[in-house]
Amino acid sequence: MFDIGIRNGRIGTASDVTMCDIGIADGRIAMLGEALPPGREEIDATGLYVLPGGIDSHVHLSQPSGDGIVMADDFESGTLSALHGGNTTILPFCLQQKGSTLREALTGYHALAEGNCYTDVSFHLIVTDPTPSVLGQEIPALVEDGYTSLKVFMTYEGLRLRDDEILSTLDAAKTSGALVMVHCENEDAIRFLIGKHEEAGRVAPPAHATTRPIAAEREATHRALSLAEIVDVPIVIVHVSNREAMEEIARARQRGAKVVGETCPQYLMLTADDLDREGWEGAKFVCSPPPRDKASQIACWEGLEQGIFDLYSSDHCPFRFDDPEGKLNSRGKTSFRWIPNGIPGVETRLPILFSEGVMKGRIDLPRFAALTATNHAKLYGLYPQKGVIAVGSDADLVLWDPTETRRLTNEYLHHGADYTPYEGLEVTGWPVTVILNGVVAVDQGALKLKRGAGRYLPRRRSALVGARPDGGL
Numbered sequence: 001m002f003d004i005g006i007r008n009g010r011i012g013t014a015s016d017v018t019m020c021d022i023g024i025a026d027g028r029i030a031m032l033g034e035a036l037p038p039g040r041e042e043i044d045a046t047g048l049y050v051l052p053g054g055i056d057s058h059v060h061l062s063q064p065s066g067d068g069i070v071m072a073d074d075f076e077s078g079t080l081s082a083l084h085g086g087n088t089t090i091l092p093f094c095l096q097q098k099g100s101t102l103r104e105a106l107t108g109y110h111a112l113a114e115g116n117c118y119t120d121v122s123f124h125l126i127v128t129d130p131t132p133s134v135l136g137q138e139i140p141a142l143v144e145d146g147y148t149s150l151k152v153f154m155t156y157e158g159l160r161l162r163d164d165e166i167l168s169t170l171d172a173a174k175t176s177g178a179l180v181m182v183h184c185e186n187e188d189a190i191r192f193l194i195g196k197h198e199e200a201g202r203v204a205p206p207a208h209a210t211t212r213p214i215a216a217e218r219e220a221t222h223r224a225l226s227l228a229e230i231v232d233v234p235i236v237i238v239h240v241s242n243r244e245a246m247e248e249i250a251r252a253r254q255r256g257a258k259v260v261g262e263t264c265p266q267y268l269m270l271t272a273d274d275l276d277r278e279g280w281e282g283a284k285f286v287c288s289p290p291p292r293d294k295a296s297q298i299a300c301w302e303g304l305e306q307g308i309f310d311l312y313s314s315d316h317c318p319f320r321f322d323d324p325e326g327k328l329n330s331r332g333k334t335s336f337r338w339i340p341n342g343i344p345g346v347e348t349r350l351p352i353l354f355s356e357g358v359m360k361g362r363i364d365l366p367r368f369a370a371l372t373a374t375n376h377a378k379l380y381g382l383y384p385q386k387g388v389i390a391v392g393s394d395a396d397l398v399l400w401d402p403t404e405t406r407r408l409t410n411e412y413l414h415h416g417a418d419y420t421p422y423e424g425l426e427v428t429g430w431p432v433t434v435i436l437n438g439v440v441a442v443d444q445g446a447l448k449l450k451r452g453a454g455r456y457l458p459r460r461r462s463a464l465v466g467a468r469p470d471g472g473l
């Protein structure tokens with residue numbers, strides 16, 4: 001007898017849409033077929049789509065964010081919000097502090113996550129201080145321990161790496177089999193423009209977009225791709241906001257480079273005009289790269305439809321708006337420079353793509369499953385444990401009701417932010433039931449799971465860095 005039987009659902013994976021029953025036992029998918037024997041718990045999925053639980057591979061929680069600024073989500077609220085939005089696994093970033101080791105950062109970050117998660121989690125490492133011992137000893141040992149991805153920044157004083165440091169980090173990643181994600185914006189160009197804006201007294205939130213123009217992203221994207229080509233190592237270009245950066249990715253691929261592109265809901269749904277809302281309201285939309293214009297939105301949709309992007313992530317990086325520790329901190333009220341960068345979105349990522357993408361006919365269900373779960377699992381070393389509906393995989397499932405229409409409003413979201421950038425947006429299709437590791441976690445919107453049910457997941461090497469074709473290391 002199964003623990004759970006799911007019947008009459010339309011099962012969507014990255015490859016197919018089929019009708020069959022799902023039998024779940026011991027937290028995993030035990031059988032797929034017709035007329036399966038009963039489960040102790042039976043779920044009738046008539047009229048629903050059954051999809052792999054969402055994997056959001058770009059999330060920031062409890063990340064140190066500078067003097068007096070506090071992120072709006074910790075592991076408890078961040079994973080709760082993720083779960084209600086149809087996600088079963090998230091990959092937050094563990095930030096190395098300058099002068100400290102990656103291990104030290106991990107010790108602190110594991111302590112924050114332990115016992116608090118409502119989804120499974122696994123950490124990417126942010127490298128800010130690539131010392132010889134970090135590159136030569138820590139990274140190889142950490143990859144062996146299942147920390148198989150790194151992020152580097154080309155912007156933000158204090159975080160960004162110089163080109164020589166990026167090269168040596170890429171080289172360490174190549175030697176050890178880690179996958180490197182790059183935040184591509186030219187810091188020197190941004191600082192130059194900030195100076196110009198300040199001289200001219202242009203310090204309101206719209207200046208965030210005009211000091212971080214497309215050219216700054218395009219140039220850094222080109223440079224990151226070139227550095228990876230020189231080292232001959234795959235990379236991920238994260239949070240791509242516009243066509244010119246996409247073209248850089250396409251050209252690198254034509255040259256034979258292994259490059260993966262990621263975009264996010266903010267580049268599909270917001271524009272720089274949102275930064276110009278009444279008063280200082282635009283601060284709610286300050287994120288980097290900034291939202292662009294309608295043409296860029298169209299380009300990013302094309303990228304999702306046609307394959308420049310393999311990943312669609314939230315880049316959930318939440319700060320409260322009306323809060324001295326958030327967007328409207330004492331300095332943030334006076335200049336865009338001090339408004340913390342990032343917006344919430346882990347709970348709205350999937351409903352937005354389902355509604356705007358699937359329901360509007362831009363993408364089909366298999367593409368949705370690939371962009372929201374399967375590709376994340378393959379790319380970040382979780383496949384086939386996660387990201388697929390197959391016998392033997394973890395029973396991480398989300399049941400979507402394609403007829404349910406909701407108006408997004410902050411009141412009903414579970415994150416710690418006091419706003420959503422998508423307030424008032426009507427979406428059709430909602431993740432009504434979420435199953436995590438074979439346990440009903442959310443049922444018709446009601447939480448059934450205890451805090452701490454989410455586990456930490458060590459990961460294998462990425463499929464992109466030459467893992468074996470059977471998915472093994």
Ligand code: DUC
Nearest residue numbers: 183288315317341342
């Ligand atoms: N980069 C991110 O990846 N997230 C939020 C802010 C940023 O610059």
Ligand code: ZN
Nearest residue numbers: 183238239288
């Ligand atoms: Zn970034």
Ligand code: ZN
Nearest residue numbers: 058060315317
């Ligand atoms: Zn991010």
